[in-house]
Amino acid sequence: MSQSAIAAVTHHEVVMEASPYAMDKKKLGMWVFIVSDACSFAAFLFAYGYMRVGAPVWGTPFGFSSILNGVVMTAVLLSSSLTMLAATHASQTGEKASAGKWLGITMLLGTIFAALHLREWFKLIAEGWRLFYNPAGGAAQFGAAFFSVTGLHLTHVVTGVIVLAFIARGYRQGRYDETHVETAGLYWHFVDLVWMFVFPLMYLMNAH
Amino acid sequence: MAGKIFAVVVALITIVTAYCVIAHVWWMPVDISVHGPKIDHQIEETVLVAGLLFIAGQVVLAAFVFLYGGARNRIKQIPGGAKPLIVFAFLLVGTEIVALSFIGSKAWGAVYFEAPDPASMRVDVQAGQFAYYFRYPGPDGKFGSLHPDLINEGNQNYFGLDTDHDADAKDDIVTAELAIPVNKPILLTLHSKDVGHSFYARELRIQQDFVPGLNIPVHFTATQTGRFEIVCTQLCGLGHYNMKAYLSVLSPSDFDDWLRKQASMQ
Amino acid sequence: MKAQLRIAAFTLSLLLVALAFIRSAPTVGASATGQIVGTIKLDGQAPHLKPIDMSKDPACAQANGGAPVAAENVVVGANGGLANVVVYISQGLAGNEGAISSQPATIDQRGCKYVPHVVALNVGQHMTVLNSDKTAHNIHPQPSPTGGNGQWNKSQTAGAGPIDVAWANQEVAIPVKCNIHPWMRAYIAVVKGPFGVSNDTGSFRMDNVPPGTYTLTAWQETFGTQTQVVTVATGKPATSDFTFKAK
Amino acid sequence: MFAATAEKNIFLGVKIMPATAAQAAVHHAPPQGFIRKYIFSVDHKVIGIQYLTMSLVAVFVGMALSWAMRIHLAWPDAHIPLLGWLSPSGAPGGLMTPEYYLSLMTMHGTIMAFFVLTAAPLAGFGNFILPIQVGAADMAFPRLNMSSFWVTLVGFILACATFFIPDGPPLSGWTAYAPLSAVGSVAGPGQGWGQNLWGLSIVCFCIASLLGALNFIVTTLDLRTKGMTLPRLPLSTWGWFIDAWVSLLAFAVLLPTCLLLVLDRLAGTSFFIPSGLVINDQLQPHSGGSPLLFQHLFWFFGHPEVYIIILPAFGIVSHIMPTFIRKPLVGGWKVITFAEVAVGTLSFVVWGHHMFVSGMSPFMAMVFSVPTLFITIPSVIAVLVWVFSLYHANIRFDTPLLFSLGFVSLFISGGIGGFFLAQPSTDSYLHATSFVVGHFHFTMGLSAIFATLAGFYYWFPKMFGRMMNEKLGKVHFWLSFVLVYCVFMTMHLTGFAGAVRRYSALVDDFMVPLIPANKFMTIAALLLGATQFIFLFNAIWSRFKGPKAPNNPWDATTLEWDTTSPPPFDNFGGRQITVYHGPMEYDGEASVMQTSPAESVAGT
DSSP states (O other): OHHHHHHHHTSGGGGSOOOTTOOOHHHHHHHHHHHHHHHHHHHHHHHHHHHHHHOSSOOOOBOHHHHHHHHHHHHHHHHHHHHHHHHHHHHHTTOHHHHHHHHHHHHHHHHHHHHHHHHHHHHHHHTTOBTTBOTTSSOTTHHHHHHHHHHHHHHHHHHHHHHHHHHHHHHHTTSSOHHHHHHHHHHHHHHHHHHHHHIIIIIGGGBO | OHHHHHHHHHHHHHHHHHHHHHTTSSOOOOOOBSSHHHHHHHHHHHHHHHHHHHHHHHHHHHHHHHHSBSSOSOOOOOTTTHHHHHHHIIIIIHHHHHHHHHHHHHHHHHHHTSOOOTTOEEEEEEEETTEEEEEEOTTTTOOOOBOGGGOBGGGTBOSOBOTTTOHHHHTOEEESSEEEETTSEEEEEEEESSSOEEEEEGGGTEEEEEOTTOOEEEEEEBOSOEEEEEEOOSOOSTTGGGOEEEEEEEOHHHHHHHHHHHHHHO | OHHHHHHHHHHHHHHHHHHHHHHHGGGOOSSOOEEEEEEEEEESOOOOOOOBOOTTSHHHHHHTTTSOBOOOSSOBOGGGBBOSOEEEEEESOTTOOOOOOSSOEEEEEETTEEESSEEEEETTOEEEEEEOSSSOEEEEEOOOTTSSOOOOOEEEOTTOOOEEEEOSSOEEEEEEEOSSSTTOEEEEEEESSOEEEOOTTSEEEEEEEOSEEEEEEEEETTTEEEEEEEEEOSSSOEEOOEEEEOO | OHHHHHHHHHHHHHHTOHHHHHHHHHHHSOOOSHIIIIISOOOHHHHHHHHHHHHHHHHHHHHHHHHHHHHHHHOTTOBOHHHHHHOTTTSGGGBOOHHHHHHHHHHHHHIIIIIIIIIIIIIIIHHHHHHHHHTOSSOSSHHHHHHHHHHHHHHHHHHHHGGGSTTOSOOSTTTTOTTTTTSOGGGOTTTTHHHHHHHHHHHHHHHHHHHHHHHHHHHHHHOOOBTOOGGGSOHHHHHHHHHHHHHHHHHHHHHHHHHHHHHHHHTOOOSSOOTTOEETTEEOSOOSOOHHHHHHHHHHHHHHHHHHHHHHHHHHHHHHHHHHHTSOOTTHHHHHHHHHHHHHHHGGGOGGGGOTTTTSOHHHHHHHHHHHHHTHHHHHHHHHHHHHHTTTOOBOOOHHHHHHHHHHHHHHHHHHHHHHHSSHHHHHHHTTBHHHHHHHIIIIIIHHHHHHHHHHHHHHHHHHSBOOOHHHHHHHHHHHHHHHHHHHHHHHHHHHTTOBSSOSSOOSTTTGGGHHHHHHHHHHHHHHHHHHHHHHHHHHHHHHHSOBOOSOTTOOOSGGGGSOSSOOTTSSTTOOOBOOSOSOOEETTEEOOTTOOSOOOOOO
8 A cells, every 4th residue: 555655645635634434536536437427328329229219211231241340349348358357456466567568468459449440430431431421221320320429439448548558657657556557447347348338239230 | 673574575475476376467368279278277276286385385484584583592393303394295295296197197188198080170380480381281182292302482382392293282272371160170280391499379278399300290179269379489590589370260161261262372 | 552562663673773773884984885775575474473471470461451462483564574684794794894883782671572572783782781671580691602602691670770781702693581581582693794684574774884795694583594695886775685485 | 444554654654754744744835826826726715716706707797698688678679789889790789689689598598507507506615615514625636626617617718709709609599409509500690600619618518517526526425534424414515415416417418419419510410400401491411310319318417407506505505504593404414415315316307397398209298297296395395494494493694594595485486386397288388488487597597596695605704714794795685585586476477478488579469468577577687687786796895805704703513614714725724623513513502513522412
């Protein structure tokens, strides 16, 4: 816990005793954020569902290749959750080196996920998909739904990778401690969890 | 002192308000629809229920403020503490609520759950910035299909009818005023060509939004002849306050004459 | 009643045409200038136009005595003369447009109609919009998105002051509508150089046309455009008549 | 275990390692320099005051807009030179155009609902008071806190900026119903960049509110000092805490809604725009969207929003009353808090009552009607608690209490209207009439304003170290109280005659007879507005010239009164605070500070 004491000292609350009710505020804050962010995703997915139900014909454009790509992405993201877990564990048992290594791998996997996803995007755009146009026939809003929902998730992934990079750096330099790693982990798992909703709803349900 | 003034002020406000409601200083206009009385009744019920709560609340508040100002009273809580309050709230308000919902659902159902009379006269309503237009099927009893791309208000094609090619559309009668025969079931279909609008006829006790992309049925039967206003109550743009049409409820014979006259002008 | 209105509209459009002449006076070039006159006719039966029901707004209905009002998409006068046709020089003027009149063109909203129904003016010439009605209007010109003239939409309540506008680019013709009274429709023809608008007898007149050979274009809101080549010399007015075929 | 180690570390840090202690002292020292101290300050007290100042500006702007609207309604031909100067196109020669009226209406709603009623009671007072009340030195995330304020301010500036763009502010109302708000400038003046700026402004406000809510929740749970168990939390803190949860969930939905709206406007998507729309004879390119989707998403936020506005008011009033009636509330902290939790929870399942006539399934209307009616039960319980707590009290009629009593009266009157609007059958007549306008001005508008004013008079001494003028305060209250009823009760009543809201002029045959009533309301509204300048003067004058305030001018018991006025940078001057009592230790003249070990005096 020695780092946290240092961390505490760098904050002007130090002259008052830590609250007896205190749990780690970063962690609590992250949980609260996750609750709120989940609502935002829910709103997006609700909009998607509402449009889908409302549309007379909702196209199912995704063929085998897209689904396969999606499955690979899913596998990558899931395993990144595992490596994140390993990183958290290592940091808690004080194995800084391996924690850093696992963080690195997690970032790598996250990047791969993003790359695969962007490839999918560019493929669709090349095929003529737009926010307002659907070359495969069916509801014109398919593009709007797909790009906005997956785009929001992609933003989360990219943000996550960047955050992890900062955490890893700070952690190596001893500015951050295992609680930072764990908090970042919470976020990462959440993004993973969201994908578990996005993938079936956006891909599987739209596969022909 | 302040307490006494407060009590008096609150009491006065309560009395004036109650008077205005009871004396119907401003009140609903004559009701000309078959379902209307149910809604009026429901409003009166609610006035009674809510009114009593309003008066009770303000009076008790005023009374306590009147009585317990200053430092001379022995502090004590009401007997039984909060329990009686909670019980009161749940029992009294709860029952009122349940009662209102039950009676209310009847009135609501009368407007929305009863299927329209199959013999109803059908009229199409097109709302747009900032006017209503009405369409009668004409002799063939069929409405021509709508082609949004043909809508051109400059040529008075408000519905987008293809009168050149569409036989059903040829004899459709489009009017700027909603005329209906008295005591005949009417079935309106509301559609908006641009943004959200609303169909508010106070005397019919009907308010229903137009939602772009939806066809919304409204059915009613008018019981009195006369000329009334239909106004828009859904913010639709700069001319919102100017968006209205007239509803004339006519005797069957007058209505036929009117319709013939309109047909001749198409 | 209707007749009176027609007469009113007629005299007014005459007045305006006259005004146009007076205004175009300053466009006299250094050289002496010629004149183009002509008549525009409609060949065939004028299409049936549904009379306008203004009962939506009592103020409008009253202004027209409660009777349905004739639409103005096609106005055919005595012996087939076609009114509200804009005639302008579409080719051959080559920068010799002459000065723009400092007098503003005027369009009035009276009886919930635009008077005149078609107004022509020069690029950059000012235009005054009046409201003589006891009700509010909104003036909403809808130039083509590509034409370079911006669209705008302003209300003009009863008794509100005039609105002054000018147009930056040639466009024949900009439709104008009033959303509060959807039946209202006017056209603004923004042209370079001399122009004329046909009156109820179908005759038009273009003054101060520099001598030369030109392509004339006549535009009517329903029947579209026609062109003719005409040569103008000083002294005697050149004549060019147009005939639109009824659809 | 964590806490224990933390304590140990601190203990070591302070006792044995002088270096760390010195370092701590340095870190604890307040920031130097004007900018860091008053502008980009991370101090929750400064941020709270910044929020309140912004809201004060906003409320007077909003009020001025309502003045212009009211004048136009009563005297449609009135020329208001100032308006003509502000917007030559919107009000040529000062004569307001219908579109400008709607623009003013839209911005009145937006500014009041977001930048006044949401910002002041929660973000303003919450920021200043909550950390002190739980015995913390600052919010959990001070930098985050600072950023929330600045993002809010950006939102406010964007909102105000709409007045200065050529087309003026949007005219689609604060609810911005699609497709009117989604199709762009073709729908009317202000629907171009005005609506875009509006959307961005709301997006900013959402983000700021979410960060703020997160901060409040963590602060309340995490930074409570020794002995500050949840039951001992002051009721105001309870209000803010519950409110933070509601806004955390509600704004999380408004944010995506606004984003989708902006996408529809700028990126050509069709979430909210159906096929085949013909606007001004132009066929719109969009296809397939649903206006009802927007309404569902908006009101899923929109209804909790009105409780986001009113819950802090509940808290503030429940906190102020015991101090001035010198006895605990009936049922102690439990009942009122339960009521607040119930209201907050139910508020998420009633949004459909805004859509009874919107084309939503009539069955859904009845489904939504029932919880809407049931939400009155906790509300009634709260009211009963406030009213019956006055029984056998020793009421001290200082201005804060007067405004609290005013709040209760207004909340009763407003709540009554709810019975009419919660039932589809009655709502179908009263929907979109001035009855609704009167109803929400009573419940969320003026109730919240009265509670905010009560809080302002109550905490002013703590915030600025000076007392406000009591006489002016009372004048302010009496005039406001009476005039508020004159304006908004009349609105309720004319609503029965079907007076349609959001009309820029009363031209319909059945509206014309209501013009006298509107003249009356306008005059009352003008006076009501004028009255607020008494308050403004009082606040500014007292800020500099008011008598010095003692630490605890009201014989209150909560932590904020156990420190200097204004409190030092770390709130308690480094003292270790320990709490022994609940917040309502009153028995007539006797009262016990939460921090005093003395034994309890409160009966219940």
